[in-house]
Amino acid sequence: MFKELDPLLHSELRLAIMSLLISVEEADFVYLKDQTKSTSGNLSVQIDKLNDAGYIEVERGFAGKRTRTVCKITPVGVKAFEAYVESLRSYLNL
Amino acid sequence: MFKELDPLLHSELRLAIMSLLISVEEADFVYLKDQTKSTSGNLSVQIDKLNDAGYIEVERGFAGKRTRTVCKITPVGVKAFEAYVESLRSYLNL
DNA sequence: TTTTATGGTTTATAAAATAAACTGATTTAT
DNA sequence: ATAAATCAGTTTATTTTATAAACCATAAAA
Numbered sequence: 001m002f003k004e005l006d007p008l009l010h011s012e013l014r015l016a017i018m019s020l021l022i023s024v025e026e027a028d029f030v031y032l033k034d035q036t037k038s039t040s041g042n043l044s045v046q047i048d049k050l051n052d053a054g055y056i057e058v059e060r061g062f063a064g065k066r067t068r069t070v071c072k073i074t075p076v077g078v079k080a081f082e083a084y085v086e087s088l089r090s091y092l093n094l
Numbered sequence: 095m096f097k098e099l100d101p102l103l104h105s106e107l108r109l110a111i112m113s114l115l116i117s118v119e120e121a122d123f124v125y126l127k128d129q130t131k132s133t134s135g136n137l138s139v140q141i142d143k144l145n146d147a148g149y150i151e152v153e154r155g156f157a158g159k160r161t162r163t164v165c166k167i168t169p170v171g172v173k174a175f176e177a178y179v180e181s182l183r184s185y186l187n188l
Numbered sequence: 189t190t191t192t193a194t195g196g197t198t199t200a201t202a203a204a205a206t207a208a209a210c211t212g213a214t215t216t217a218t
Numbered sequence: 219a220t221a222a223a224t225c226a227g228t229t230t231a232t233t234t235t236a237t238a239a240a241c242c243a244t245a246a247a248a
Contacts, residue, residue, distance in 0.1 A: 001129055001130075001131075002106075002110045002113070002129075002130065002131075004106075005106050005109075007234095007235090010104070010106065011235080011236075012096075012098075012099050012104065012236090013236080013237090015185050016096045016185060019096070019185045019186065023187075029195070029196070030194085030195075030196095033195090033196095035095055035096075036095075036096065037095075037096075038237090039237075039238060039239090040195070040196055040197085041196090041197075041198080041199095041237070041238060041239075041240090042236075042237050042238070043196090044195095044196065044197055044198090045197090045198095045236080045237080046236085048197095060196095065244080065245065065246095066194065066195070066244080066245070067194085067195055067196070067243090067244080068195085069195080069196075085186050085188075088182070088186070091109050091110060091113045092113065092179050092182070093117075094179070094188050101203095101204090105204080105205075106205090107205080107206090123226065123227070124225085124226075124227095127226090127227095132206090133206075133207060133208090134225095134226070134227055134228085135206075135207060135208075135209090135227085135228075135229080135230095136205075136206055136207070137227090138226095138227060138228055138229090139204095139205080139206085139228090139229095140205085142228095154227095159213085159214065159215095160213085160214075160225070160226070161212095161213080161225085161226055161227070162226085163226080163227075189248095190247105190248085191246105191247080191248075192245100192246085192247070192248090193244105193245085193246075193247090194243100194244085194245075194246090195242105195243090195244090195245105196241105196242085196243090196244105197240105197241080197242075197243105198239105198240085198241070198242090199238105199239085199240075199241085200237100200238090200239080200240090201236100201237085201238085201239090202235100202236085202237080202238095203234100203235080203236075203237095204233100204234080204235070204236085205232105205233085205234075205235085206231100206232085206233080206234090207230105207231090207232085207233095208229105208230085208231080208232090209228105209229085209230075209231090210227105210228080210229070210230090211226105211227085211228075211229090212225105212226095212227095212228105213224105213225085213226090213227105214223100214224080214225075214226100215222100215223080215224070215225090216221105216222080216223075216224085217220100217221085217222075217223090218219100218220085218221080218222095
């Protein structure tokens with residue numbers, strides 16, 4: 001009847017991050033913070049979780065002299081996101 | 095950009111309950127437990143929360159000699175559910 | 189050179205989800 | 219008749235989460 005909702009994606013901020021990354025294919029911390037209107041602490045934690053799960057790839061580097069953390073979704077992440085959407089369909093009728 | 099996701103609905107079990115009630119218009123505890131495959135403890139707690147929020151109406155009565163708890167969605171609940179679905183659209187592109 | 193801003197991370201706290209344990213009736217079996 | 223099992227839940231305890239607050243290091247501005 002109801003499919004399980006991946007708890008990693010069933011979280012407002014993490015879902016927003018993935019939603020952005022799936023269409024943009026690369027985004028940095030500042031951009032994500034801006035778009036999601038999250039605090040940096042929260043964003044940092046949620047990025048780590050997505051990274052640990054292999055849903056996104058994180059590269060910490062520099063842009064000129066300033067640090068820059070760039071995120072991009074992985075194939076695993078794309079699949080998980082799609083599966084999540086499919087699962088949601090069993091709850092809503094879309 | 096991203097709309098807020100009503101935390102009361104952004105919960106696997108509560109969403110399942112609401113999803114059932116929106117199409118069925120009345121369901122008892124046993125039926126909900128069956129359909130959602132939840133434990134009765136969890137179900138009891140989540141029903142209370144939805145009731146406290148005014149999203150559902152709960153009537154505790156009897157069916158013959160046994161107790162029977164019947165739930166039905168309220169207009170407020172229907173609106174909330176629809177708003178939740180609309181909000182979700184900003185995360186997924188449906 | 190002190191202050192302020194940038195780009196984060198770490199830690200603490202509050203809230204949530206969930207299961208386990210319990211309650212009180214009702215059958216069923218002995 | 220009574221002990222055991224089942225039903226329909228509720229309450230309580232525990233684990234996980236989400237989130238913000240506090241912090242840190244570097245860089246730019248005053």
